Amino acid sequence: MVPVSTRDRRDAAELTGFASRVLDVVDQIPSGRVLTYGDVAEYLGEGGARGVGTVMARYGGGVPWWRVLRADGSVAPGLEERAFARYAAEGTALRRGGTRVDLSRARWDGR
């Protein structure tokens, strides 16, 4: 139900088509696996890594945002604490030192 005052489409399901598709993909990433911003963009065939990052920053709150990271396995500034707590809980593979996710092992193949 959506009487919504049109003031902020953010909380309505009325996101832009692109944003909606980005969130849909992220929502499908299995626990313990991850995707890079670029992976999501490539999967959708639109937006680009930067576009995905923009969407995540604005609308990522409702999806497993910690499963989307940078191409080198690091997490965006300010999100590390919450993200790594999740990785520990999900058993996500980390690189030695624990500062980044081991993409070679944790990257989701899309299946």
Add this chain to the structure above:
DNA sequence: GTGCTGACACAGG
């Protein structure tokens, strides 16, 4: 339309 601003990617140094 123009001109920023950003949860980005990549090549260099």
Add this chain to the structure above:
DNA sequence: ACCTGTGCCAGCA
């Protein structure tokens, strides 16, 4: 590991 420049794209003033 860090910083810089370039290319990229969505959202907003």
